Amino acid sequence: MSAPLAAPVRVLLAEDDPATAAVLNHRLQRDGCEVVRCEDGSAALAHVAAAPFDLVLAGANLPGLDGLSLLSRLRSGTETPSIPFVVLAWPGNDALVARAFALGASEVIVRPFSLVEAAARIHRLVRPRAV
C-alpha cells in the first residue's frame, strides 16, 4: 500500500501587478502548490483569517493594506507570528527592503527577478512535503 500523498503547500499570493501574479501563480501551481490569489492587503488578511496558509507572498505596495502592514499584522497575530512571508518589491527602495526584514520578512524578492531563483527562494521557506 502506497503512502498517502502529502497535502499541497498552500500559498497566499497577494499581488496587484497582473504579470507578477501570473508568472508566480503559474510557477507555484506547476510546482504542486495550491495558490490562492488576491489583489489587495485587506483581502489577504481576510484569507489568512479564514484558512491556514503555509506561506504568504505579498507585494509591498498592495492597495488597501500594503504588504509591510500586512506583514506587521501577521507577525503580531496569535495564529500567524511565524508564517513564512515573502515581500515582493520594486527596485530602488533599499529602505523598504531593510524595513521589511526589520518587520520579520522571511525573504524579499525585488523585481525584475529570475523566476528560477525566486522559486528556489520561496520553496526554501516552506515545508518540503510538496515540492
Added chain:
Amino acid sequence: MTPEPALPVPGRSGGAETLHAVLTALTPSAYESDPLLQAVYLLVLALVAMTVLVSAAALALNVHMQWERSRERERSARWEPGVLASVAGGALPSDLAAQVRPAEREAFLLFLLRYALVLDGQSREVLALAAAPHLGLATRMLRHRDPLRRTLAARLLGALGGRDARGPLVALLTDRSPLVAMAAAQALARTGSPTPTYVDALTAALERFDGFGTAAVASMLTAHGVSVGPALAALLGDPDRSESARVAAAEALRRLGDVGAASAAVAVLGSGPPREVSAAALRLLRAVGSPAHAIVARALTSDLDPVVRLHAVAALAALGSSDDAVRLSHALGDESVWVAVRAAHGLREIGASDRLRVVAGSTHPRAGLARQALAE
C-alpha cells in the same frame, strides 16, 4: 387668426422644448420679426446640436474603448498561456511568436513588456526570443516624430532587445527630447553588462538629465550596476562637468556602496569643489569610507559653509573614533542648529552619549537639543 404651426423641435432636450413652447406662444410677428428672439432660438438650436454631437462622440468613444478592452482581453487570453508556458520552459518562444497576426505586433510587444519588466535572467531571454521577430517595429518607432512613441520604443528595446539594442539606444541618448534620452539611459541598464562604449556615452549625456533631479538620475545610474563605478568616480572628480551631474554620480556611487569611490571622494574634497558637490562627496565618504578617511571629514567640520560642516560632522560620526567626541561636542554649539542636531546624533553614533547627557543636564544653549537626541 390661425395659430402658427409649431417650429421643428431639435432633439428632445427638455430645456429646448420649454423654450420652443415659449417662443411659439408668442405672436408670429413678434417672434419672426424680433432678431433677438431669433438669435436666442438659433443659439439654443446650436447648443442642443452641440450637446447631441458631444454625447454621440462620448458614446462612440466609450464603445470604442470597450471594444479595445475586449480585444485586449481576447489577445491576453490567447497569448498568456503561451507566455507562461514559455517562461516556465514548457513551450518554445517561436511557437508564441507565430500566434501574432501582422496587425497585432505592437500589442504583442506591449504584452511581452509587462512580463519583461518583472522578469530577469533566462525567463526574460525567453521573452526576448519571442519578441525578436517583431522588434523591427520598435526599431522603426525610434524615428517617430512623437517623443512618447520614441520613449516607448526605447523601453521595448531595452526590455526585449538585449545586447543588439545597444547601438540604437546609445544613439538615442542624444535625442532632442531629454525624456527620450532618459528612457534610453534606463533601457540600456536592462541590456546586460555595460561596455566601455556605452558607459562613456551614458556619462557624457548626464547633463541632459538635469531636469529630472538628483534622485532620478542616481537611480538610473545605479541600475547599471557597480561596473559603472570607475566612470562615475572619474565624473565626480571632473571640475568641467556640471554640479548636478557630479552630485548624481556621487549619489549613485553611494547607493552602489562602491568602496573604491572613497578615494575619489577624498580627492574631490581636497580640490575645493562647489558646496553641493562637497556635500555629496561627504555623504559618499560617510557610506563607503574607512577610519583612514576620517581625517578629511575632521578638517571640514570647521569649514565656513554650514552645509559642508553638517555633512562633515555626519561623515565624522561614521568614520571617526571616540577621540572625535570632543570635536562633535564642539559642533553641538555650532551657530547652525542643523549642524548642532547632526552633532548630537553623531555623539550617540560614536558611543559618546555620556557627553550628550552632560550637555543635557547643563545650562548649555543646546541642552534641549541634547535631551531630544537622547530621547530619540
